[in-house]
Amino acid sequence: MRHSKLVPEVNAGSMADIAFLLLIFFLVTATISSDEGINRILPRECPTGMDCTNNINERNILRIIISNNDEIMLEDDIIPIENLKEITKTFLDNNGDGSCGYCEGLRSAESSDSPKEAIVSLQNGKQTTYKTYIAVQNELTKAYYELRQAYSLKVIGKPSDDLTKAEIKQVKDAYPFILSEAETK
Numbered sequence: 001m002r003h004s005k006l007v008p009e010v011n012a013g014s015m016a017d018i019a020f021l022l023l024i025f026f027l028v029t030a031t032i033s034s035d036e037g038i039n040r041i042l043p044r045e046c047p048t049g050m051d052c053t054n055n056i057n058e059r060n061i062l063r064i065i066i067s068n069n070d071e072i073m074l075e076d077d078i079i080p081i082e083n084l085k086e087i088t089k090t091f092l093d094n095n096g097d098g099s100c101g102y103c104e105g106l107r108s109a110e111s112s113d114s115p116k117e118a119i120v121s122l123q124n125g126k127q128t129t130y131k132t133y134i135a136v137q138n139e140l141t142k143a144y145y146e147l148r149q150a151y152s153l154k155v156i157g158k159p160s161d162d163l164t165k166a167e168i169k170q171v172k173d174a175y176p177f178i179l180s181e182a183e184t185k
Contacts, residue, residue: 059110060117061180062091064140068125070132081135088143092118092175102155102174115147115175123182140179147175 064084065073072079074087094111095103103115112118120140124133148171152160155174156167163171 056119057113057117059096060112061119061121062088062112063121064123064136066122066124066128066132066136068127070129072132072136081132081139084136084139085143085146088120088140089147091120092143093147094118102151104150116173119178119180121180121182141177144175144177148172151175 063075067073072081072084074084079087090105091111092115093103094105095107095114096105096109096111097113098107100114100116105111122136122140149160151174152158152163152167152171156163156170158167160168160171
């Protein structure tokens with residue numbers, strides 16, 4: 001008869017339990033990054049049969065360019081980001097043609113005719129950082145928000161938090177967020 005040696009065995013029965021507990025531990029303790037983005041509603045397509053290629057007066061376009069070095073240029077002048085909101089508000093609320101009864105602008109001949117005609121054109125370089133791009137978007141959004149808030153208080157008589165859906169539409173129609181994002185060069 002052969003004599004066999006007993007080889008000690010490792011009990012692997014609880015190995016699956018340990019792996020499962022480790023998986024649960026790392027899922028619970030890991031941080032899950034949240035996506036950041038810009039909340040925008042894309043414009044609808046031009047309805048069939050309508051001419052959507054209307055000419056835009058050059059003075060109704062506010063051209064903002066973010067360079068590859070994250071410099072913010074407005075009509076070929078470099079400006080600090082802190083000034084962008086006020087410049088945008090001044091441009092939008094200009095009332096150049098006098099057709100806007102609620103605008104409080106300077107009626108400058110070099111600036112927009114009315115908020116409904118004003119277009120903000122944003123262009124960025126291929127190496128513009130995401131942080132600067134979002135900061136510029138935030139300043140533009142703040143400008144529109146402040147103008148809409150002032151309109152809400154002046155014309156409707158209520159803060160924007162207390163508006164009905166019809167009043168919110170009225171405010172957005174008074175200051176439509178028209179942003180043209182041109183392709184990078």
